[in-house]
Amino acid sequence: MNVLLTTSAAPQVSVFDTNEKRFPLGVGFLISVLERAGHKVYFIDRYLTPTNFIGNGFLEKHGIECVGIYSNTVCFEDTIWLCSKLQGLRERGQWKGVIAVGGPHASICPETIPEYVDFIVRGEGEKAILDIVEGRAKGRMQCGAHIDTLDALPMPAYHHFVDKPYMLAAGAYADDLVDSPIFSMNTSRGCPFGCTFCSVKAVWGKSYRAFSAARVVEDIEKLHRDYQIAGVFFREDHFTHSSKRTAEFCEFLLKKNFRIKWLCESRVHPLDLALLPLMKRAGCEAIFFGCESGSDRILKQIRKGITAQHIRQAVLACNKLGIRTFTTWLVGVPGETRADRKATLRLIEEIKPFKVAVGVFVGLPGSELRQEMEDQKEIMIEDNLGLAYSRRHNRLVFHHYGVDSCKFIHPDGTVGEAPPFYRTVAPAYAFLRNVRYQSLRLAQEVFSKH
Ligand code: SF4
Incomplete structure (x- = not known):
């Protein structure tokens, strides 16, 4: 089947930052799975460059039989626009294809997807998109099965990304790092933690699954061979969740004498601080930490599972080793007082992270804290x-x-x-x-x- 996968364009103005446009790895996995099964896949990233493929005859020219739209909440207005345009074509008899919508918004708020959309994919999409394209999907709501062995997945379809103007620098995470291109990778899914402001678990579930360290290194070697990458940014919620995998990954890189710079996202706790020197030796340049607050009262309230002392220890340990720390903080969560905000500012001043990004809290659909706001x-x-x-x-x-x-x-x-x-x-x-x-x-x- 000829399939078009596309993303939804960002709104002109948003309270969330939509400027950083890196490879859409989730869609990249779907493309690879479809191509491996012999389907012809086209990809248009409307989030990167809003293109009106409906008005320019693209669907007819390429015989597209299925359009899959990736949707997140911030871009949902564009998802609706796209769906209505596709439905308009069908009503006028100009196109007969199938419309499927997936991504975080479809997972969290499926009831907001228009009725004429043929399939809604909630959760992980690899198996569901194959079922839809190959005619096995039963029912409109497709609950994507969790993939337990991620090593069974092919690499994301980087060949669809490399000719497009994505961000390939470290950016704000390490803005003094000049090495490029830095490719994004995603090597794990799921988060076992229960932070009440976050809706990740509603999309990926609570069970943490990861590619093996050997597979991650193998993929990096391929990217280096094919695209001469200078670095990798691991875009996932908790790259270091398994100390064993992190240590193996570093050892593999060192044993192969493979010099590559990398950045990752982590929690300040659990984080095996004794691993940091090994990570640094293996090329770790920067770590993104979601710190949220310097007030233990707020950290407990949002069930972050960390304390101010964990933040202090992790950031200071990184500072000492020369690993940059990009830290994010939240203000305005329900119940927060001026004293809580002062505690946050005091902690930031004390530990001096490499970068500080303070965000004003907005309640996300699917998060517990949003419900608390409603209750209060x-x-x-x-x-x-x-x-x-x-x-x-x-x-x-x-x-x-x-x-x-x-x-x-x-x-x-x-x-x-x-x-x-x-x-x-x-x-x-x-x-x-x-x-x-x-x-x-x-x-x-x-x-x-x-
Ligand atoms: S904020 Fe991070 S650690 Fe907390 S639930 Fe979300 S993904 Fe997990």
């Missing part, structure tokens, strides 16, 4: 994507991002520029902040002389 009547507004904003959202956005670079949420749920009130108070606010800063500096100078 904390929701100011829910937008048309199902994202929930707390009553304090705009004030915190103003405080943490500054008035010029922030995305405000308006009473009708749209995202845009700051309302006039904030524009008026911004200069006064900046002035007061400056006065406070100057007074503190003066005081410091006076005291340092005595």
